[in-house]
Amino acid sequence: MLKIFTVCGNGIGSSLMLKMRLDEICEEHGIEADIESTDFNSAQGKGSDLIVTIKELANQFTGKKVAVIRSYVNKKKIEADVLDILLEMSGKK
Amino acid sequence: MLKDIITKDTIRLNVDAKDWEDAVRIGGTLLVNVHAAEERYVDAMIETVKDIGPYIVILEGIAMPHARPEKGALKMGMSLVTLKNPIEFGNEENDPVKLVISFCAVDSKTHLKALSQLMVLLEDEDNIESILHSDSVDDVIRIINSFSK
Numbered sequence: 001m002l003k004i005f006t007v008c009g010n011g012i013g014s015s016l017m018l019k020m021r022l023d024e025i026c027e028e029h030g031i032e033a034d035i036e037s038t039d040f041n042s043a044q045g046k047g048s049d050l051i052v053t054i055k056e057l058a059n060q061f062t063g064k065k066v067a068v069i070r071s072y073v074n075k076k077k078i079e080a081d082v083l084d085i086l087l088e089m090s091g092k093k
Numbered sequence: 094m095l096k097d098i099i100t101k102d103t104i105r106l107n108v109d110a111k112d113w114e115d116a117v118r119i120g121g122t123l124l125v126n127v128h129a130a131e132e133r134y135v136d137a138m139i140e141t142v143k144d145i146g147p148y149i150v151i152l153e154g155i156a157m158p159h160a161r162p163e164k165g166a167l168k169m170g171m172s173l174v175t176l177k178n179p180i181e182f183g184n185e186e187n188d189p190v191k192l193v194i195s196f197c198a199v200d201s202k203t204h205l206k207a208l209s210q211l212m213v214l215l216e217d218e219d220n221i222e223s224i225l226h227s228d229s230v231d232d233v234i235r236i237i238n239s240f241s242k
Contacts, residue, residue, distance in 0.1 A: 009145040012201045013159040013208075017151070020209055037201060039161070056146045070186060073151045073212060 002033040002089055005046070007053040011039030014072035018052065021078050029083065031090045049089060052082055095171075095210040096234070096241035102127050103172035104230050110174075113147075113182045113190070114139055117158045120174045120195030129170025130197040137164035138195065142182070150184035152215055154191045154225075159198075166197035169204045171211070173233065175225055191225055214240040 006022060008014035015037035026033045043051050044061060051058075051066045058066045067085050071077040087093040103123045110116035121135030137160035142149060150156045160166070172195045179189035194211070198204040214220060220236050227233050 008148065009141050010159060010161045012162060012198050012204075013157060013196065014148065014151060016201055016205065016208060017212055020212065054146075054148050056148060071151065072148070073215065075216075 002031070002049045002086070003047070004033050004035045004050045004052060005043040005048045006035060006037045007040055007043045007051055007057055008037075008072065009039065009057070011037060011042065015039070015053075018069065018072045018078065021073065021075050022052065022082070024075070025079055025083060026086065029087065029092070031086050031092065033086070033090075050085070094241045095207045095214070096238045098169060098171045098204075098207050099173050099234075099237050100127075101230050101234060103170070104233055105172075105174045106228060106230065106233065107177045108174050109177045110180060113142070113156075113180050116156070116174065116176060116180055116190065116193050117142070117195065120158060120172045120193045123172035123174070124170040124195055124197050127170060129166070129168050131165035131167065134160055134165035134197055137161065147182040147184040147188075150182045150187040150190055153187045154179070154189065155187070155215060155221070156182055156190045156193050158193065158195045162197070162199050166199050169196075169198050169207065171196040171207065173224070173237075175227070192221065210240050210242075 006015040006018040019037040055068045058068045067082045069081045124130040138158040174193040179191045
């Protein structure tokens with residue numbers, strides 16, 4: 001089971017929409033993941049296997065595995081940006 | 094439910110905004126008017142964009158300004174503003190913005206249902222086009238209702 005944080009500036013809007021998208025993508029590809037939306041500080045402070053966020057926030061994380069997405073909502077773009085990483089991490093590739 | 098949150102009081106069509114800040118302020122003020130947020134929440138929405146960037150332009154032509162709950166959100170609220178003239182927010186991928194959906198929430202759970210209904214609506218390009226070309230609040234409410242089940 002992968003522990004994933006989706007992160008935006010506030011932790012209540014964009015990151016929540018991204019979480020819903022990632023839930024769908026993981027389910028469709030049989031990837032077991034516990035996905036939580038949160039803000040930057042919480043994600044930096046807690047343990048996770050992967051953080052998914054936009055590039056503006058990605059390079060502010062230290063010592064974390066981070067995947068960068070171009071859109072919080074567009075499923076095609078999200079899938080193109082993170083599916084390979086998720087499959088690899090869950091041992092499906 | 095989405096239709097309980099976006100109502101005739103929080104819809105404004107063909108608004109003449111002079112820049113992105115103005116557009117966010119117009120959307121935010123609608124939230125203040127229905128007592129969903131305090132005035133300072135509107136400032137926080139603008140600060141978020143200045144701090145982190147125009148990532149609130151989440152899809153082509155669509156911006157969703159918001160701020161943290163503790164910045165003055167009083168309850169769940171959402172407003173819908175269509176812009177007379179498209180506005181640049183500085184988001185290379187999704188500019189210019191024609192539709193501004195501002196929202197506020199008191200936590201990350203209670204608005205989940207409305208937000209997921211909104212996501213389905215936003216993905217439907219035909220409906221977005223209808224909303225953008227509409228002069229009638231009633232028509233927009235009809236579209237919203239059809240996604241609020």
